[in-house]
Amino acid sequence: MRFALLLLLLLSSLAARAESVAEIHSERPFGYFVGDLIHAWVDIRASADAELQAASLPSPGPLTISLDLRDVALEPLGDDGGKLWRLHLTYQNFYVSLDVRDIKIPGFALILSHPAGNETLQIPAWSVGVAPLREVTPTKAAEAVDYLRPDGAPPKIDEARPKRVAAILAAATLLAFAAVARDRGWPPFHLRRARRFARLARRLGAQARHACADEEIRAATQSLHRAIDATAGRSILGHDLGAFLIAHPQYAPLEAPLRRFFTASERLFFGGAREKDHDVGGLARLAGALAERERAT
Amino acid sequence: MSETFDGRLDVWRDRARRFEQEIEKAVIGQSRAIRLITISIFSRGHVLLEGDVGVGKTTLLRAVSRALGGDFVRVEGTVDMMPTDILYHTYLADDGRPRVEPGALLRKADRLSVFFFNEINRARPQVHSLLLRLMAERSVSAFDRDYAFPHLQVFADRNMIEREETFELPAAARDRFLMEIAVTAPRDAETRRQLLFDPRFHDPDALVQRVEPGSFDYRAVGAVADAIQERVQASEALQHYVLRLWLALLEPASASVSLPDLDVAHLVKGGASPRGLAFLVRAARVRAFLEGRDYLIPEDIRELFIEVMAHRIFVDPIYAMRGDQPVKQLCRAVFDATPTP
Numbered sequence: 059m060r061f062a063l064l065l066l067l068l069l070s071s072l073a074a075r076a077e078s079v080a081e082i083h084s085e086r087p088f089g090y091f092v093g094d095l096i097h098a099w100v101d102i103r104a105s106a107d108a109e110l111q112a113a114s115l116p117s118p119g120p121l122t123i124s125l126d127l128r129d130v131a132l133e134p135l136g137d138d139g140g141k142l143w144r145l146h147l148t149y150q151n152f153y154v155s156l157d158v159r160d161i162k163i164p165g166f167a168l169i170l171s172h173p174a175g176n177e178t179l180q181i182p183a184w185s186v187g188v189a190p191l192r193e194v195t196p197t198k199a200a201e202a203v204d205y206l207r208p209d210g211a212p213p214k215i216d217e218a219r220p221k222r223v224a225a226i227l228a229a230a231t232l233l234a235f236a237a238v239a240r241d242r243g244w245p246p247f248h249l250r251r252a253r254r255f256a257r258l259a260r261r262l263g264a265q266a267r268h269a270c271a272d273e274e275i276r277a278a279t280q281s282l283h284r285a286i287d288a289t290a291g292r293s294i295l296g297h298d299l300g301a302f303l304i305a306h307p308q309y310a311p312l313e314a315p316l317r318r319f320f321t322a323s324e325r326l327f328f329g330g331a332r333e334k335d336h337d338v339g340g341l342a343r344l345a346g347a348l349a350e351r352e353r354a355t
Numbered sequence: 356m357s358e359t360f361d362g363r364l365d366v367w368r369d370r371a372r373r374f375e376q377e378i379e380k381a382v383i384g385q386s387r388a389i390r391l392i393t394i395s396i397f398s399r400g401h402v403l404l405e406g407d408v409g410v411g412k413t414t415l416l417r418a419v420s421r422a423l424g425g426d427f428v429r430v431e432g433t434v435d436m437m438p439t440d441i442l443y444h445t446y447l448a449d450d451g452r453p454r455v456e457p458g459a460l461l462r463k464a465d466r467l468s469v470f471f472f473n474e475i476n477r478a479r480p481q482v483h484s485l486l487l488r489l490m491a492e493r494s495v496s497a498f499d500r501d502y503a504f505p506h507l508q509v510f511a512d513r514n515m516i517e518r519e520e521t522f523e524l525p526a527a528a529r530d531r532f533l534m535e536i537a538v539t540a541p542r543d544a545e546t547r548r549q550l551l552f553d554p555r556f557h558d559p560d561a562l563v564q565r566v567e568p569g570s571f572d573y574r575a576v577g578a579v580a581d582a583i584q585e586r587v588q589a590s591e592a593l594q595h596y597v598l599r600l601w602l603a604l605l606e607p608a609s610a611s612v613s614l615p616d617l618d619v620a621h622l623v624k625g626g627a628s629p630r631g632l633a634f635l636v637r638a639a640r641v642r643a644f645l646e647g648r649d650y651l652i653p654e655d656i657r658e659l660f661i662e663v664m665a666h667r668i669f670v671d672p673i674y675a676m677r678g679d680q681p682v683k684q685l686c687r688a689v690f691d692a693t694p695t696p
Contacts, residue, residue: 280696292691297654327592327696329650 088187384541400533425468
């Protein structure tokens, strides 16, 4: 229940004719403890030509040793034949009272501008009742802790939604991290190798089913060279075969056919002669054998 | 021994192999250097030797000269040497009057097969320019006439360690050398043990005497060299391969060559010249001939590439203090990145 206290009804300026009026209201005039916020508002009525000077509003800060002004807000409420403002004031009480008593809230002055001149509207001091939190001499207690009130129960917060959001975000983070790792070739993606020989064996196998021209044999030979180069990470010549097989021991059992392949390729491309058994079928079989070893890794 | 070439290259291949075996009697653990020198002889190219002191460069050359036949002249580069010191022999005669006569080089002109210039970068640029003419034209002018050196092959040794009182060979002179051969101490422990403890390696004169002269006649080498160049074929695939290598060397970025801590795009400033590449193909053909093939394969090019190309390429001065390592690294990376066939 809200109490409205009309403290001051009429204040006429000494200057004369203006009938500016201020009314002070508060939520209740009593029952404040130490630390409580005191919400009050001042309704100011003035003539239609009046302007309230913002500079004259009280500024937040300590007012007395035990009273602070925390917040000031001016709300124009429209004019009904005159101007009406509502000035919201929030005080905080720090007075530790030992009995029930009134404390004084200091007054202040507002300045209203009229075409004829300025008018000072004095808001008088008013008071609210404060009360102690406990009796002056409490009942004897056996233990010191008994003088303290038990802690209040913590508020119950529903955890279901934050947990769900956290789970969704964690999953999204993991997915993004996996995408980055795949892009950068971080473990475990570093082990992923293109199955070059398997792909090549499939292609050459399909080609070998029909008769091949010399040009196709050259292209097939070249593509097997490129697959070997890609596996080694550099260009491999016939003389490098030994080093290649040491670096990739899984292909070592195929040394003899690989050596034959390099010799035949050398004759084909540089010696100007094709060996009889060097054809796409043979290349497909070699690629197939390499693909088998490739799968073993 | 035959003084003229009879067109039988297979006979000459055997002679070349016997020549190598003869040199190996005197110089052990240098089979690669010996093979490269043989290639340079049959390419009719001049050779720069690079290596530490006391690894056997002079012994190697004396053995080559003895096996090859013909005369051998050796000159030591010094900072005060002038071209006339090489050409002329000046002395006071018995009658007390000064005489100027042809020096050893001019006297042996038509029989000279090996001219060894030791520590060539100790000599001044005037001497380098004499050498340039000697190498390019195989002739010099003295006593108001031209002396021709039809069988001459120049071997020079660079001291790459000391920098004081040395004159770096100009690019034009370096480019005249077919290859730069590194002579290093053998790595094999058994060979090293022999070199240290076998007394026959302690007397270079006696060692060189073990080489049987006349594996072939040095006067026929020119004709054999021409025949090799005609006989050994370079297929279209190989020609494209060499062109791709050349492009990768000039524009490494275009062949996606990259090296750690080297800016490959600005590394090579010059020297990868058409003459250099032509020399490379020439030497590669000789290697194919010695290996018993009548066609070139990429290994021929790769095996000789660093020896033939590295000394001609000059790099950005910012890498100059790193010696020839950047060029060698680049060459290897270019081969790794260039696919064949």
